[in-house]
Amino acid sequence: MSLRSRLVLIRNFGTTGAIAPASPALIGRMLHGINFQNARVIVEFGAGDGCITRELLRRMRPDARLVSFEINAQFCAMLREIRDKRFTLVEGSAERVEQVLAGAKADYVVSALPLARFPSKLVDGILSAAQRALKLGGDYIQYQYVPLTYPRIRKRFQQVRTEFVPLCLPPSFIFFCHKAEVEA
Numbered sequence: 330m331s332l333r334s335r336l337v338l339i340r341n342f343g344t345t346g347a348i349a350p351a352s353p354a355l356i357g358r359m360l361h362g363i364n365f366q367n368a369r370v371i372v373e374f375g376a377g378d379g380c381i382t383r384e385l386l387r388r389m390r391p392d393a394r395l396v397s398f399e400i401n402a403q404f405c406a407m408l409r410e411i412r413d414k415r416f417t418l419v420e421g422s423a424e425r426v427e428q429v430l431a432g433a434k435a436d437y438v439v440s441a442l443p444l445a446r447f448p449s450k451l452v453d454g455i456l457s458a459a460q461r462a463l464k465l466g467g468d469y470i471q472y473q474y475v476p477l478t479y480p481r482i483r484k485r486f487q488q489v490r491t492e493f494v495p496l497c498l499p500p501s502f503i504f505f506c507h508k509a510e511v512e513a
């Protein structure tokens with residue numbers, strides 16, 4: 330974990346909601362259920378310094394695509410250092426996901442957004458956009474320090490499994506949210 334990443338996180342706490350990048354233990358738990366052999370399109374919300382981005386790219390198929398959203402200019406500068414033809418950085422809000430995918434659907438959306446710090450309208454806008462951007466049978470994976478947004482997540486996804494990861498700083502919750510295989 331670089332000092333630079335930590336400083337950007339702390340100085341922008343209002344929008345990052347974090348004091349440290351996600352730990353390898355937390356990233357491992359978030360990604361362990363992803364079927365990287367089959368996944369062709371993965372979307373990431375709140376890429377930050379790229380700690381999850383790099384691990385996704387390390388595990389992804391050579392012909393898969395990663396589209397990562399980030400609003401912080403300093404983090405975007407760090408993310409532009411990632412040289413990988415599978416990677417697209419979107420320097421803008423996660424709410425734009427459907428516009429950016431332009432009709433393509435995601436197998437997975439992996440989110441580190443600090444939803445608990447967002448106004449309810451923004452949380453609902455982002456969750457709805459993510460739900461629509463997913464393929465049928467796709468998954469939205471979100472980590473949070475506090476499970477405050479669980480009811481809003483549960484409204485968008487019928488199947489939600491929660492995992493608590495105590496051995497990371499701060500201890501975190503991960504929501505694994507499954508989009509049904511058939512239209513409701």
Ligand SMILES: C[S@@+](CC[C@H](N)C(=O)[O-])C[C@H]1O[C@@H](n2cnc3c(N)ncnc32)[C@H](O)[C@@H]1O
Pocket residue numbers: 344345346347349350351374375376377378379380381398399400401404421422423424441442443
């Ligand atoms: C908790 S940090 C996560 C950083 C890194 N992915 C990690 O897990 O350590 C959340 C990130 O979300 C970004 N962010 C906040 N609001 C956003 C939005 N509406 N769209 C995209 N990114 C956003 C912040 O700038 C910040 O970098």
